[in-house]
Amino acid sequence: MTAGRANDQPFPSVIPVFPLAGVVLMTGNSLPLNVFEPRYVAMVRDAMAGARVIGMVQPRSGVDTARPGAAPPIYDVGGAGRIVDCKETEDGRFLIRLEGVGRFRIEHELAATTPYRQVQAVWQPFGLDPTEGEERPAVIDHEGIIKALHHYLDHKGLSADYDAIAGTPDKLLVNTLSMIVPFSPAEKQALLEAPDLPARAKLLVALLDIASHEDMPPSQIS
Known part of the structure; x- marks a missing residue:
């Protein structure tokens, strides 16, 4: 599986995912997050050391179970974001801002050894260009x-x-x-x-x- 590309920048085919009910990230938009749960603090720390890409997904149940080790079924399509702002607080939280870079489809979830979930992401169905859908004039009311x-x-x-x-x-x-x-x-x-x-x-x-x-x-x- 090859990595996707956006603006000539490679994106990994394996990405961490952050399941949050009622939260979606659209291409070109920003999403501020206050990350405090230990497994997701670890996710942000690892992402900052790598491609800075996190996939926002929703639990299929519509309920975000935050208890440690919980892994509710998630939707197959999510929105990927690049961390463009990141601040670690004195109490160990991360205040980050994601910039939406594109949608992805989950090919399968990995048996990850990390405390957070990781998936094999397929970018081709949507493309990663932040101007997705704007190659030709769109008719919007x-x-x-x-x-x-x-x-x-x-x-x-x-x-x-x-x-x-x-x-x-x-x-x-x-x-x-x-x-x-x-x-x-x-x-x-x-x-x-x-x-x-x-x-x-x-x-x-x-x-x-x-x-x-x-x-x-x-x-x-x-």
Whole structure:
């Protein structure tokens, strides 16, 4: 198995994975993490000494079991991130920031001797270019996304700077909302696995619309 490449930088075919329910990492986006569990502290330390690549995956159960030695089944597709910021605290934690470099599919999990899990990653189905999906102009309903977000936030009693959001590039808008809106783990996984940006955008709007009608009396749903 050969390593993948991104921006002419080789990526390993074997990577450590960090299972977290409800957390996905999209290509080109950043993810801050406070790493405190000993096995994942070891993972960060080893990654910093190597390729600095960590795979973010979700447990299939939708529940992140943090007890030592726990190894819940994980989804086959994850988002890989390169550690671009790393600070070790006085109490032994790591404060890191991952920059999404691409999606990967798990070929199989290794019988690792490390305290953290490792997988054989296949990059080819998705590619590693941080501009994935942008080789040709993507048709994104930007206004539709803003409208769906507005309805969702109104339903939750929240607000946002819609002028600033309206000026956000399509890819950043779609991927950021896919990461930060508190959808279910299964819904976030579907967003991660969307074949391209337009498909992800359509699914995002659909999920926002569904969430906007939760707990509403039937008479108020139009």
